[in-house]
Amino acid sequence: MVLAVGDTFVTDVPLSAVERAFSLGAALALVARLRMPVVTLLASLPGLYLGSAWLAGLIALYTVSRLRPNRVLLAVCTLLVMIAYYLPYPLEMASVGERNERLVWLESALGAPIAALALGRAVALRGELAVRLKELTEGRSREDRLLAQQVLAAERTQLAREMHDVVAHQVSLISLQAGALRVSSVDPMARETADTIRTLSVRTLDELRHMVGVLRAGGAGSVERRPQPRLSDLPRLIAESALEVDADICDQACASCPEGVERAAFRIVQEALTNVRKHAPGAKVRVCLRREGNELQVEIRNAAPLHGAAPLDLPSGGHGLIGLTERVHLLGGFFSAGPDDAGGFVVRATLPVS
Structure with missing residues (x-):
């Protein structure tokens, strides 16, 4: 808009007060060009014809071309700018004939508006292409995510199948x-141990089927979620551990x-x-769980x-x-684990409960 206002003062012909007012009005009308481009163009035509608002008319035409893609509207607006720029003021046949004889007027009247x-x-098409490119990029990203999810689902299903089979x-x-x-043993202790092993095996199979169902469903909500273990389940866990445990658990x-x-x-x-x-087979264990303020202290x-007891050769991932x-740490607590001075091992955890 500043350039358009300055352009109204660049002229070899002195302008009257009316012509100067129309020229400045055409330049100032550019303030509303983004909201009302067609109205701004029409408001700039009197200044273009009567005065020297040449740049204001071209800016208004550029704005209409960028924001209004209607071909008929663009053709009419371009023709109006050409006519307003080409026809002399005041309109006299002698002046029109003089401009017809000079090709520079015709070239300016046609070339600048075009x-x-x-x-x-071009600017409008560039913006449309940028939007299309963004949509294509987002579509490709969605396709990549869907493909990754499909691959993950296939791997999860294969893992579930192999885990179940093995x-x-x-x-x-x-x-x-x-x-x-x-059935075959006559020793009551052996029968009780065998019954415990069988019970734990059945429970393990049940848990395995549930885990396989979760893996195959990919964590979908359709799979029934079982209640997670709570501290009220600790007595059962200690009883099934087959260890000599001294439990100090505050109810x-x-x-x-x-x-x-x-x-x-x-x-x-x-x-x-x-x-x-x-x-540590055969070792005595002490489990202590107590509340101290807003913290839960757990120590095993x-x-x-x-002496002479061989560690069980059980598979372990070490994690x-x-x-x-x-x-x-995700809960905001502290965890430590390591050997003590007596040759044993201590696991401590502090969990915030507030």
Whole structure:
């Protein structure tokens, strides 16, 4: 707009007050060119014809070309600008004939409006192409995500199938052997042990089927979610651990704990007892769980393994303590695990409950 106002003062012919007013009005009308481009163009035509608002008329035509793609409208607006620029003021046949004889007037009247029209359409097409390119890029990204999800679903299904085939077969054999031992044994202790093994095997198979269902469904909500373990399940976990455990668990320690805190505490005790069975057979274990202010303190301490007892050769991924550390840190707590001075091992965790 500033350039358009300055252009009205660049003229070799002195302008009257009326002509100067129309020229400045045409330049100032450009303020509304983005909201009302056609009205702005029509408002600039008197200044273009009577005065020297040449640049204002071209800017208005450029704006109409960029914002209004209607071909008929563009042709009419371009023709109006050409006529307003070409015809002299005041309109006299002698002046018209003089301009007809000079090709520079005709070239200016045709070339400048056409250039403004072409530039407006080029900018508009560039914007449309940018929008189309963005849509294509987003569409390609969506396709890539869908493809990745399909590949993940296929791998998850294959993993579920292999896990079911391998683990379920072995656990089924364990359950059958335990059942046969329970029937054939006359020792009450052996029968009770075989019955425990069979019960745990059946429960493991049940949990395995549930996990396979979750994997095959990809975590979809259609799969029934089972209740997650809470601290109230700790007595059952300790009883099934087949370890000599001295439990010091406060019943009111987690009366108002969030579910995530209870689940984390349960998993910490579960992993610690599993590690004792693997690496310290025959060792005594002490499980302590208490509430101190807004923190839940969990400690599992085992003594040194019995002399001459060989550790169980059980498969292990070596990520149990790492997973517990990440779980506790996500809850904003602290976790430590390491040997003590007596040759045992201590696992401690502090979980905020507020």
